Amino acid sequence: MTGADLEKQVCLNENCPNYRKRNVGHIIKKGYNAKGNQMFKCKTCGTRFPETKGTVFYNRHLTEKQIILICKLLVEKNGIRAIERIMEIHRDTVSSIIEDLAQHAREVSDFLITNVGLSQIEIDEMWSFVKKSKRKLNKEMLDQTNLVTAGYTLPSNQKQSST
Ligand SMILES: [Zn+2]
Numbered sequence: 001m002t003g004a005d006l007e008k009q010v011c012l013n014e015n016c017p018n019y020r021k022r023n024v025g026h027i028i029k030k031g032y033n034a035k036g037n038q039m040f041k042c043k044t045c046g047t048r049f050p051e052t053k054g055t056v057f058y059n060r061h062l063t064e065k066q067i068i069l070i071c072k073l074l075v076e077k078n079g080i081r082a083i084e085r086i087m088e089i090h091r092d093t094v095s096s097i098i099e100d101l102a103q104h105a106r107e108v109s110d111f112l113i114t115n116v117g118l119s120q121i122e123i124d125e126m127w128s129f130v131k132k133s134k135r136k137l138n139k140e141m142l143d144q145t146n147l148v149t150a151g152y153t154l155p156s157n158q159k160q161s162s163t
Pocket of ligand 1: 011012013016017018019042043044045046047
């Protein structure tokens with residue numbers, strides 16, 4: 001096994017001077033957890049943590065599962081209020097998660113396709129819904145989401161499919 005990419009790991013301790021910084025050389029491999037997953041350690045603050053695959057899926061408030069569920073709900077065109085109701089998570093939290101997702105659109109798309117099994121079409125629907133429903137997206141977020149959906153064209157047979 002090639003192991004987790006060291007350079008992809010970031011320290012998620014907010015009080016750490018190297019919080020979320022990449023390639024600063026402060027992250028080292030440090031043993032394994034009970035499940036046998038590679039663990040890492042931030043040399044700066046001493047925090048030990050598991051592999052941060054899709055960094056955006058590690059959140060202070062929500063589990064990876066919950067964030068994946070939010071993505072799935074977005075694919076099905078559930079707005080922030082609907083997600084708030086379904087998951088009983090405050091809309092501000094949902095909203096900040098969506099912003100976070102958009103900011104890391106490429107990483108999120110890869111993760112959802114590879115690890116969750118969503119299709120490219122579903123991913124595109126998710127981003128276009130996010131863009132439509134979320135006017136607060138800043139330019140960087142829009143650029144990110146455009147990057148991952150740009151160049152995607154619907155196969156001609158689907159364009160013509162009758163209604
Ligand atoms: Zn740290």
